[in-house]
Amino acid sequence: MPELPEVETVVRGLQKLVVSQKITSVQVFRNNAITPLSPEIFAQRLTGSTIEAVTRRGKFLIFQLNPRLWLLAHLRMTGKFIVTSLLSTPQKHHRAWFQLDHTQLMIFDDMRCFGTLELVESLDDTKKIQQLGIEPLSSQLTWNHLKDCFNQSSTAIKNLLMDQTKIAGIGNIYASEILFEARISPLRTGSQLSIQELKKLKKSIQKILNAAIDKNGTSISDFRKVDEKTGEFQNFLKVYGKNELPCFHCSTPIQRIIQQQRSSFFCSSCQQ
Numbered sequence: 001m002p003e004l005p006e007v008e009t010v011v012r013g014l015q016k017l018v019v020s021q022k023i024t025s026v027q028v029f030r031n032n033a034i035t036p037l038s039p040e041i042f043a044q045r046l047t048g049s050t051i052e053a054v055t056r057r058g059k060f061l062i063f064q065l066n067p068r069l070w071l072l073a074h075l076r077m078t079g080k081f082i083v084t085s086l087l088s089t090p091q092k093h094h095r096a097w098f099q100l101d102h103t104q105l106m107i108f109d110d111m112r113c114f115g116t117l118e119l120v121e122s123l124d125d126t127k128k129i130q131q132l133g134i135e136p137l138s139s140q141l142t143w144n145h146l147k148d149c150f151n152q153s154s155t156a157i158k159n160l161l162m163d164q165t166k167i168a169g170i171g172n173i174y175a176s177e178i179l180f181e182a183r184i185s186p187l188r189t190g191s192q193l194s195i196q197e198l199k200k201l202k203k204s205i206q207k208i209l210n211a212a213i214d215k216n217g218t219s220i221s222d223f224r225k226v227d228e229k230t231g232e233f234q235n236f237l238k239v240y241g242k243n244e245l246p247c248f249h250c251s252t253p254i255q256r257i258i259q260q261q262r263s264s265f266f267c268s269s270c271q272q
């Protein structure tokens with residue numbers, strides 16, 4: 001599932017290709033992707049709009065349109081945006097086409113069909129955006145903020161890191177990598193972390209997310225950039241998916257455990 005670095009990679013790709021372009025036609029091939037609107041209304045509201053900006057909040061992509069309207073996209077498991085020259089026939093997993101300036105096609109492709117495209121009149125009145133926690137790469141992320149979020153909690157730190165209402169954008173892959181970088185066991189609870197550990201955690205969150213953005217995200221299953229090429233951070237993962245392989249630092253076999261129905265990977269020797 002795309003997390004902050006993958007969504008940021010898509011946003012940066014789209015910024016280069018679609019900003020300032022006018023949406024000249026819209027075709028929807030799967031109505032579920034755009035609920036609750038009908039394909040006709042969805043297309044009608046977007047056609048003629050100009051894409052003024054493409055930004056990110058947590059794992060949401062946000063297209064700011066003129067006249068004033070926002071298109072929120074969530075990639076969920078397998079959603080992707082591809083920008084290409086015009087095509088005559090949609091491929092199997094294409095869910096919507098946005099023709100830009102009559103010359104280019106922005107495609108929303110989604111094999112598993114959990115991704116969503118939603119039009120909203122105002123971000124301030126959109127609950128799913130307003131309830132998001134802080135952006136981890138902003139100056140809002142401080143060890144003090146982590147202390148406020150975590151120090152009363154008996155929830156495991158791995159799950160706290162993935163709680164989108166506390167910090168927005170971290171999912172399963174990066175939670176494991178961040179905790180390895182910080183040398184903290186995923187099984188520790190928020191309330192068990194010392195000030196020293198919270199400081200280490202803050203640095204590790206920013207270090208891992210920035211490193212993953214530099215490598216254009218992680219393509220373990222099917223994440224692709226807007227040019228359909230893969231990211232490269234899968235080559236730099238130290239624990240995620242490394243079950244029973246020797247730890248990068250100490251050679252102890254990496255363990256896989258299940259927390260809230262998701263796999264966590266860690267080194268029981270390096271992470272205490």
Ligand SMILES: [Zn+2]
Binds near residue numbers: 248249252268269
């Ligand atoms: Zn180790």
